[in-house]
Amino acid sequence: MDDQTLADLAKAVKEYDGDGAAALAGRALDAGTDPKAVLDVLTDAIREVGDAFGAGELFLPELVSAAEATQQAMPIVEAAFKASGGTRSSAGKVVAGTVAGDIHNIGKTIFCTLLTADGFEVIDLGIDVPVARFVDTVRELQPDLVAMSALLTITAQEQKRVIVALGEAGLRAGLKVIVGGGAISQPFADSIGADGYSPTAPGGVTLARELLTG
Numbered sequence: 001m002d003d004q005t006l007a008d009l010a011k012a013v014k015e016y017d018g019d020g021a022a023a024l025a026g027r028a029l030d031a032g033t034d035p036k037a038v039l040d041v042l043t044d045a046i047r048e049v050g051d052a053f054g055a056g057e058l059f060l061p062e063l064v065s066a067a068e069a070t071q072q073a074m075p076i077v078e079a080a081f082k083a084s085g086g087t088r089s090s091a092g093k094v095v096a097g098t099v100a101g102d103i104h105n106i107g108k109t110i111f112c113t114l115l116t117a118d119g120f121e122v123i124d125l126g127i128d129v130p131v132a133r134f135v136d137t138v139r140e141l142q143p144d145l146v147a148m149s150a151l152l153t154i155t156a157q158e159q160k161r162v163i164v165a166l167g168e169a170g171l172r173a174g175l176k177v178i179v180g181g182g183a184i185s186q187p188f189a190d191s192i193g194a195d196g197y198s199p200t201a202p203g204g205v206t207l208a209r210e211l212l213t214g
C-alpha cells in the first residue's frame with residue numbers, strides 16, 4: 001500500500017482539487033491498494049472538511065468544493081469495486097436513493113457501491129427522490145429491498161412518507177426497507193416502521209444480506 005498517495009489523496013480533497021483526487025485515487029488503485037482503503041480515505045477527508053464547516057472554520061462554498069472533489073474521485077473507486085465483484089449471481093435487487101429535499105449524495109453512493117461489490121443488483125435513483133418515484137420504481141421493478149438515505153433532520157420524515165406510501169400502494173408485503181444517513185438513528189428507524197438501520201455503509205450491506213437471507 002502506498003501511504004504517500006493516500007495522504008496526497010486526502011490532501012487533494014481538503015484542497016478542493018477534484019482532478020488531483022481522481023488522478024490520485026486512480027494511482028492508488030493501480031498500485032494495488034484495496035478500493036475499500038481508498039474509499040475510507042475519501043470518507044475521512046470529507047468528514048474532516050465537514051467538521052471544520054460545522055465548527056465555523058470553513059464556509060459553504062469550501063464544503064461544496066471539497067464534496068465535488070470527493071465526487072470526482074468516486075467513479076474511479078466504484079469501477080474498481082465493480083471489477084472486483086466479478087460476475088457473481090445477484091444477492092438481491094435493491095432500489096436506493098436519498099429522499100426528497102435532500103441532495104447529500106456521497107454516503108448513499110458509497111453504500112450503493114459496496115452493495116454492488118457484494119453482489120447485489122442496485123438501482124440508484126440518485127438524490128432528492130420524491131416519494132412517488134420510490135413507489136413507482138418498486139411497482140415496476142419489484143425489488144427485494146428499498147434503501148433510503150437522509151442527512152438532514154428535516155428530510156428524515158420523508159423516509160416515513162415513503163414507507164407509508166408503499167403500504168398504501170399494497171407494495172410493502174415481502175419488501176424490506178432499510179434506512180441510513182447522518183440524520184437517522186435506530187429509535188427513529190423503529191418509529192417509522194423500517195426493517196433495519198445501520199450507521200455505516202458496510203454495516204448496511206451486512207444488514208441487507210441478513211434481511212434477505214434470514
Ligand code: B12
Nearest residue numbers: 050054102103104105106107149152153180181200201204
Ligand atoms: C458534504 C456535505 C454537504 C454537501 C453535499 C454534497 C454531495 N454531493 O453529497 C453540500 C455542500 C451540498 C451540503 C449541503 C447542505 N448541507 Co450538508 N453536509 C455535508 C457533510 C460535511 C458531509 C456529508 C457526507 O458526505 N459525509 C460523508 C459520508 C460518507 O457520510 P454519510 O453521508 O453520513 O454516510 C455514511 C453513513 O451515514 C451511511 N449511510 C448513508 N446513507 C445510508 C443509507 C443506508 C440505507 C445505510 C444503511 C447507510 C447509509 O453510509 C455512509 C458511509 O458509512 C455533512 C457533515 C457530516 N459530518 O456528515 C453536512 C451536513 C449533513 N449538512 C448539513 C446542512 C445543514 C446542509 C445544508 C442545509 C447547508 C446550507 N446551509 O445550505 C445543505 C442542504 C442541502 C440539501 N437540501 O440537501 C448538516 C445537517 C444538519 C441536520 N442534522 O439537519 C450537516 C450535518 C453539517 C452540520 N454539522 O451542520 N452538505
